[in-house]
Amino acid sequence: MERSTCGPGDLMARVSTTDDFDDQDGEENEPSDVSSDDVTRAVVTDTDWTTETILSQLRRGNILLNPRFQRRDAWDKPRKSKFIESLILGLPIPQIVLAEDKRRRGKFIVLDGKQRLLALRQFAAGSSFAISEGEQDFQGLKLTGLQVREDLRLKTLAKIENDSELVDDLNAFLNETIRTVVVRRWPNEEFLNLVFLRLNTGSVKLSPQELRQALHPGDFTNYLDDAATDSLWLKKALRSEKPDFRMRDVEILLRYFAFRYRLQDYTGNLKTFLDSTVNQLNEKWGDEEEEIRQVGKQCDSSIESTFAIFGENSFYRWSNGDYEGRFNRAVFDVMTYYFTDPNVAAASIERREQVEAAFKDLCAENVQFVEAIQTTTKTPLATQRRLSLWGRSLQLAIEQPLPIPRLVDNRIFV
Incomplete structure (x- = not known):
């Protein structure tokens, strides 16, 4: 398969900052479900x-x-x-x-x-x-x-x-x-998450992933940290030269695992979804370590394929005739979801011009897709919608059928 001429070590000269992330789809924006009784008990x-x-x-x-x-x-x-x-x-x-x-x-x-x-x-x-x-x-x-x-x-x-x-x-x-x-x-993790976020209001927000690392220790938790640190392709995707001190790189890698393993279990609460994914894979680590590590390698391959198609505009949203220049988690999710399949990746690289044109058209003309990657991003409907809309556009661009996720009773199935 043809790969990008720009290797993972050829990082963008511009190092990522808070403004380089489109955080609409990040966990930082999720409110904590905490009652006054919870606060009183602590x-x-x-x-x-x-x-x-x-x-x-x-x-x-x-x-x-x-x-x-x-x-x-x-x-x-x-x-x-x-x-x-x-x-x-x-x-x-x-x-x-x-x-x-x-x-x-x-x-x-x-x-x-x-x-x-x-x-x-x-x-x-x-x-x-x-x-x-x-x-x-x-x-x-x-x-x-x-x-x-x-x-x-x-x-x-x-x-x-x-x-x-x-x-x-x-x-x-x-x-x-x-x-x-x-x-x-403290009564529950939601209470600690509330304290965690309130402490950082008005200053640099810290990622909930840091709290997750502490509250859900295990072999997979350690692997996530190590894999995100070692992945040159993930650093390239985030335009960063070193591990992110807010652990957004770890959270993004975790999202990849969550959508690979448990897409049908996603109900719209991103924090709970990621927490339960960590717990599940910590439990499975002893029996499935090699398979889990292989999935991590597939994430790298899917990022590499994205760069082979979109170049320096990988994982950016197309809007008003240009790429926005900020990492978009929702775009990362849909690209890596399909480019994980090496056959799909190879066909997409071969027809890279048609694939990029399809993405631009989708961003420019489909209001539902724009909403699903920009505003209402976290609901099961929005998640399924952006995956299915991009999947349909992609299969037309590469002229081969793809497994398109569908929504049944507010659950996503493939």
């Missing part, structure tokens, strides 16, 4: 933990901060260093919000403050607060770009511990209070 306490206490909790593994989080590190070294400097100087810092893990007493899930905790964990690498076994999993942080204490440049916590002249700085750092809010007896 216990929220303010705890004045010191830096030393938090480092101790991190060292003992009580605050769940997986080394994988470093892949999605949003702060650069100067910003981390200024945070550490603020603790040494006793300057105010934002609070950290944790939720107690219901399955493991005394363990905590991070709802807000992951970047600050990552900075602390990296600064402590090699010190008395480091985890001796597997310590190399966390990269070290040497202070840089400081504004007040330039004399601490290139210092680590280990170096400060071993410098008698810096004992006052060490004590100030370890004894500094970090306001920590702990949520206990």
Whole structure:
């Protein structure tokens, strides 16, 4: 099969930002179903933990901060260093919000403050607060770009511990209070999702996928993170050079698995649909690991085929005579759904001009398709409609029949 001359490593010069995603179809826009009784039942306490206490909790593994989080590190070294400097100087810092893990007493899930905790964990690498076994999993942080204490440049916590002249700085750092809010007896995941989103209102929204990773651990959950990180084609699709710190890349890969395995179970609640997919594939991992990994490879192949047809406009919506230039999840879903089949992909690449023309015509002339990829995107009807409308246009373009999803009693069947 003929492939694109542009390989997965030939990334767009423009690195993705929030504006490069058409988030209409993202989970961020789904309200949480939380009642006032749910809020009343939860216990929220303010705890004045010191830096030393938090480092101790991190060292003992009580605050769940997986080394994988470093892949999605949003702060650069100067910003981390200024945070550490603020603790040494006793300057105010934002609070950290944790939720107690219901399955493991005394363990905590991070709802807000992951970047600050990552900075602390990296600064402590090699010190008395480091985890001796597997310590190399966390990269070290040497202070840089400081504004007040330039004399601490290139210092680590280990170096400060071993410098008698810096004992006052060490004590100030370890004894500094970090306001920590702990949520206990939370009633359901919807409540945590509400807290998670409210915490980030007015700032950079964090993806619900981060919360899903913490609440639904397992081999498939870890695989998703690894596969999204390693996939050059997924990075190319998202116009990104590194893993997305909001984990949108993981969520998009999960959507692919969900539509491959459980399309007929989709009822319109995207969060529940993705949660249940993770749970199901975590359970199946032991018996079906190889098959699941193969599906992940097929996602890469379908992205590659899309680029062979649409080039730099892959996964963009056509509107008003031009491509919009923002990644559209709904378009990603329909393209990868059909191009997963290698025969369909080969025929589409061979007739790429007709396929692209069919997509442009569909976006320009079919109001139902436009609504299904732009506005009312999450209902079973909209999902089935965009899959079926594109499927019919595609089969005419490549002149071969395709399995077109149909809607029966608000459920999608193929």
